[in-house]
Amino acid sequence: MAVENIAKALGDESRRKIIELLKDGELPATAIFDQFDYAAPTISRHLSVLKDAGLVSTRRNGVFIYYSLEKDALRQLDEWLSPFLPKVKAAPKEKSIPTPKIPKENPFDKFQSEF
Amino acid sequence: MAVENIAKALGDESRRKIIELLKDGELPATAIFDQFDYAAPTISRHLSVLKDAGLVSTRRNGVFIYYSLEKDALRQLDEWLSPFLPKVKAAPKEKSIPTPKIPKENPFDKFQSEF
C-alpha cells in the first residue's frame, strides 16, 4: 500500500525537513545537501526513499538534479487520515429526509463497553 | 517531535489496522489480538508503540484493558500535512484590501530554476 511507504518516509526528521525545504518549489540536490550536517550520500539516500514513496520527483538540467515535492502523495496520507478526523465544519444544513438508521450488525458490538 | 512518533507508528500495516479497528470505539486487547494472525505479544507490542505515540489510550475494567483511539494525535499529523495541501475549498470571498506583496528574501531563490 502506498500509505505504508509515505508514512514510513515521514517518520524521519531529515526527510520531513527535506519536504519542508521543497514546499515552495524545486531545489537541486546540492542545495538540499547544504541544509544538513550529514554527509551528502546520507541525504542522497533520504531523497531516494522519498522518491520511492512518491513524495518527490526529479528532473535533470545539465549536471543538476532538481527535486520537487509531489503533493499528491501527501494528499494520499491525508485521505487515509480523514475518516478519523471529525470534520469541524458542519455539513451543509439542508432539510432532507433523514436516512433511516438501520443499525448495521457490527461484529465488535459485543465488545463495546456498555459502562 | 510528536509527529516523528506518530508517523513512525503509522508506518506499519498492523498498527494502521489497529487504528481502523478502533475507529468506532474502544476494544479490549483480546478483541484486537483476535483480528490478527500474529501472536498476542506481537500485537501487544504494537499497541504499546501506538500508546507511546499518543495514538491510543487505555482504561482497565477488571481483567480487560480497553484501548481507544486518540484522534488528537492523528490530527497533529494532519496539521503537519496541511500547509502542503492546497485547500480546495476557496477562502471566504471577502472584499478586503489585498495585502501588499513584499517579496520576502528567500535564501533559496537563487536555486529556483527559472526555466
Next chain:
DNA sequence: CTAATATTTAGCAATACGGCTATATATAAA
C-alpha cells in the same frame, strides 16, 4: 490461597534503518 484468564515483559533472531567513507557515474568545460 489456588486456578484461570487477560495482558505485558524478557529475551532471542532476522531484517531494516541510518549514519559513514570510498567509489562509480553523468555531464559540462577546457
Next chain:
DNA sequence: TTTATATATAGCCGTATTGCTAAATATTAG
C-alpha cells in the same frame, strides 16, 4: 580526452524493529 563538479551507489557498522516463545503480572472466581 582530461578535468571538475554533481549526484548516486556499494558496502560497512551499530542500533532499532518486528516477529517468536516463555515467563511474569494482574485481576477475578472459587
